[in-house]
Amino acid sequence: MSKFKYGKLKLTSTFLFIKLGKKYNNCESCGSEKTGEDEGSMHFDGVTGHFKRTCKCGWEIELVFEKVE
Numbered sequence: 813m814s815k816f817k818y819g820k821l822k823l824t825s826t827f828l829f830i831k832l833g834k835k836y837n838n839c840e841s842c843g844s845e846k847t848g849e850d851e852g853s854m855h856f857d858g859v860t861g862h863f864k865r866t867c868k869c870g871w872e873i874e875l876v877f878e879k880v881e
């Protein structure tokens with residue numbers, strides 16, 4: 813399993829996704845925690861380290877994590 817750099821930590825893609833899921837659970841703009849059809853989305857690609865969270869209000873964040881192993 814791939815590991816990614818997260819600050820000073822090296823996390824497996826599973827752990828990283830759990831962390832990101834908690835951190836970005838709520839939209840930073842409207843506070844919505846919903847994902848799903850018409851509400852928003854959360855996606856993490858454990859191969860490329862690409863994370864994206866979107867919200868129906870238009871807020872979105874996109875992050876790419878560096879693979880270390």
Ligand SMILES: [Zn+2]
Pocket residue numbers: 839840841842843844867868869870871
């Ligand atoms: Zn929102």
